[in-house]
Amino acid sequence: MAAQGTRERFSSHAGFVLAAVGSAVGLGNMWRFSYLAAEHGGAAFVLLYLVMTAGIALPILLAELVIGRGAARSPIAALQHFGGKAWRPLGGLFVASGFLILSYYSVIAGWTLRYLLEGLGSAPEPDAAAHFQRITSGPAPVLWHLLFMGITVLVVAGGVRKGIERTSLLLMPVLFVLVVGLAVYAATLPGAELGYRAFLRPELDQLLSLGVLAQAAGQAFFSLSLGMGAMLTYASYLGGDENLPVEAALIAGTDFGVAFVAGLVVFPLVFALGLSEQVSGSTVGALFITLPSAFATLGGAGRIVGTLFFVTLAVGALTSAISLLEVVVASAIDRFGWSRRRAAALIGVVIALLGVPSAASLDVLGLVDQIAGNVFLIAGGLGLAVFVGWVIPDPTPELRRGARHVPWLRLWRWLLRFAVPVALTVILLGVTLPDTLAALRDFFAGG
Ligand code: TRP
Numbered sequence: 001m002a003a004q005g006t007r008e009r010f011s012s013h014a015g016f017v018l019a020a021v022g023s024a025v026g027l028g029n030m031w032r033f034s035y036l037a038a039e040h041g042g043a044a045f046v047l048l049y050l051v052m053t054a055g056i057a058l059p060i061l062l063a064e065l066v067i068g069r070g071a072a073r074s075p076i077a078a079l080q081h082f083g084g085k086a087w088r089p090l091g092g093l094f095v096a097s098g099f100l101i102l103s104y105y106s107v108i109a110g111w112t113l114r115y116l117l118e119g120l121g122s123a124p125e126p127d128a129a130a131h132f133q134r135i136t137s138g139p140a141p142v143l144w145h146l147l148f149m150g151i152t153v154l155v156v157a158g159g160v161r162k163g164i165e166r167t168s169l170l171l172m173p174v175l176f177v178l179v180v181g182l183a184v185y186a187a188t189l190p191g192a193e194l195g196y197r198a199f200l201r202p203e204l205d206q207l208l209s210l211g212v213l214a215q216a217a218g219q220a221f222f223s224l225s226l227g228m229g230a231m232l233t234y235a236s237y238l239g240g241d242e243n244l245p246v247e248a249a250l251i252a253g254t255d256f257g258v259a260f261v262a263g264l265v266v267f268p269l270v271f272a273l274g275l276s277e278q279v280s281g282s283t284v285g286a287l288f289i290t291l292p293s294a295f296a297t298l299g300g301a302g303r304i305v306g307t308l309f310f311v312t313l314a315v316g317a318l319t320s321a322i323s324l325l326e327v328v329v330a331s332a333i334d335r336f337g338w339s340r341r342r343a344a345a346l347i348g349v350v351i352a353l354l355g356v357p358s359a360a361s362l363d364v365l366g367l368v369d370q371i372a373g374n375v376f377l378i379a380g381g382l383g384l385a386v387f388v389g390w391v392i393p394d395p396t397p398e399l400r401r402g403a404r405h406v407p408w409l410r411l412w413r414w415l416l417r418f419a420v421p422v423a424l425t426v427i428l429l430g431v432t433l434p435d436t437l438a439a440l441r442d443f444f445a446g447g
Contacts (some may be wrong), residue, residue: 007072007236007237008159008160008161008237009160009161009237009238009239010160010161010165010234010237010238011161011165013242013247014169015161015165015168015169016165016234016235016237016238016242016247017247017250017251018165018168018169018172019164019165019168019234019319019323020225020231020234020247020251021168021172021250021251021254021255022167022168022171022172022316022319022320022322022323023225023230023231023234023319023320023322023323024223024224024225024251024252024254024255024320025172025175025254025255025258025316025319025320026105026223026316026317026319026320026321027105027108027109027112027313027316027317027320028219028222028223028259028320029223029255029258029259029262029316030179030258030259030262030265030266030287030312030313030316031108031286031287031313032219032222032223033049033219033223033259033262033263034262034263034266034267034287035286035287036049036215036216036219037049037199037263038198038267038270038286039215040206040212040215040216041202041203041204041205041206041207041212042198042199042200042201042202042203043199043200043201043202043203044202044203044204044205044206044207044212045206045212045215045216046199046200046260046263047202047207048207048212048213048216049216049219049220049256050256051216052213052216052217052219052220053220053223053224053252053255053256054252055415055419055420055423056217056220056381056415056419056420056423056424057217057220057221057223057224057226057252058248058249058252059385059412059415059416059420060221060226060227060381060384060385060416060420061224061226061231061248061251061252062244062245062248062399062412063384063385063387063388063395063416064226064229064231064232064235064384065231065232065235065238065244065247065248066235066244066388066395066398066399067079067082067232067235067384067387067388067392067395068229068231068232068233068234068235068236068238069235069236069238069240069242069244069398069401070082070395070398071236072236073236073334074229074233074236074327074330074331074333074334074335075091075094075095075228075229075232075233075327075330075331076088076091076092076094076095076331076334076335077091077331077334077335078091078229078232078236079091079387082387082391082392082393083387083391083392087387087391090380090383090384090387091229091331093228093376093379093380093383094227094228094229094232094327094380095229095327095328095331096372096376097227097228097372097376097377097380098228098229098230098324098325098327098328099328099347099350099351099354100354100368100371100372100376101228101324101369101372101373101376102152102321102324102325102328102351102355103351103354103355103358103368104355104358104365104368104369104372105317105320105321105324106145106148106149106152106321106351106352106355107141107145107355107358107359107365108317108365109145109148109313109314109317109318109321110141110143110144110145110146110147110148110359111135111136111141111144111288112310112313112314112317113144113147113148113314114135114140114144115135115288115292115306115310116307116310116311116313116314119295119303119306119307119310120307125292125296126296128289128290128292128293128296129289131292132288132289132292135288136362137360141359141360142356142359142360145352145355145356145359146352148317148318148321149348149351149352149355150348151318152318152321152322152325152348153325153344153345153348155167155318155322156322156325156326156329156340156344156348157340157341157344157345159340160237163322164322164323164326167318167319167322168319171315171318171319172319174315175258175312175315175316175319176258178308178311178312178315179258179261179262179265179312180261181308182265182305182308182309182312183261183262183264183265185305186264186265186268186269186272187264187268189268189269189272190272191268191271191272191273192268192271192272194268194271194272195266195267195268195269195270195271195272196264196267196268197271198267198271199263199264199267210426210427210430210431211431213427213431214427214430214431214432214435217378217423217424217427218373218374218377218378218427218432221377221378221381222373222374222377223255223259224251224252224255225320225323225324226377226380226381226384227376227377227378227379227380227381227384228327228376228377228380229327229380230323230324230326230327231251233323233326233327233330234323234326236330240401240402241401241402242402242403243402243403244399244402244403245399245403245406245408245412246403265309266287266291269291269294269295270290270291270294272294273293273294273297275290275293275294291306291309292306295309325344325347325348325351328343328347328351329343329344329347332346332347363443363446366439367439367440367443370435370436370439371436374432374435374436375428375432375433375436378424378427378428378432379428381420381424382420382421382424382425382428385416385417385420385421385424386421388416389413389416389417389418389420389421390417396409396413
């Protein structure tokens, strides 16, 4: 285990917050969120998502930050530090999630790299669906996935300050400007109101379904990078004087803000051009087919806007991917005493190989997303809530370092002890696990 004194540190609060926001803001905000909102009743879903973010995700985010900063260790060691050996397996689940989620996340990021570079070069493809089909089959997606993994490895190998922090400080402002600029452009499209109406009109009947509730909770976890120790790991590079509740609220608020603004980009584009029925066709492919069709219809401006859109996606994907890799790399450094470079390179190769089946088959990709991106994260969040709510000695002194006045401290503890575990258990047993088992059955029955 690395000695406390030599452990790397973020150089500033802003560096930490932007790195954490970078982890949170990613494909989940721009692609998964819009897709889910379109599927599940627009504003009704957005509302439910807000409730889940505030009531379930935010308490867990704060729990991760408290454990990470308090232990100043990578996840497995941090859980052991506060809870004893029995809690190492939960850390093991986190590391497994890191391996699996990054393996397919990088495949999708690879598509965005390809769309981005194509936007700069050749003329737009007239048939977006056929084009997507080409992009996701054969050896090409594997190569783009490897390229993206290579970039991710380089950043993480650079270290906490020179790799992760510097990349986030540089790229996140670019992402904010781009996403707002894109929303302004989308507002000028004739027919944009149709998109806003679809995004913001509440279909309240959807609020009552447990399935939609589970989707909203899963999305809140995925979008805030929770349930697998990513935020915990970043917080382990903090000093002691940060106001964690304020920073948690800042991270969650920014993440929601970007998802919302991304909705203001995607919905007008899709609806102004009458492409809305395409979105519900396929889960992962939706935006990769619909948006390029939209950009193609918009001519020269569409070419520029399309390229900028994919730049935004790629930037978001990179700052998220580095946090996924960092969880595994930090664990290997602590556990095996490897150098950071060696850990990043070796683990990068393993994840690159693990992603090949997802690069080759959308069905595999969807299945791994369902298992790791849904079941593992919710189970991990449940574990964390129980851990901080019931197992460890009082976490409030650690929380109070740097934050003397925390008005909702008791609410936080109550949520972690009762509301969050109950809600996550119901969601896991009632929806997520049955859905996943059904998906597995389908997958193996379908060949
Ligand atoms: N939050 C990222 C997104 O919205 C994805 C991500 C990065 C993630 N790190 C994570 C998800 C850790 C779960 C856990 O795209």
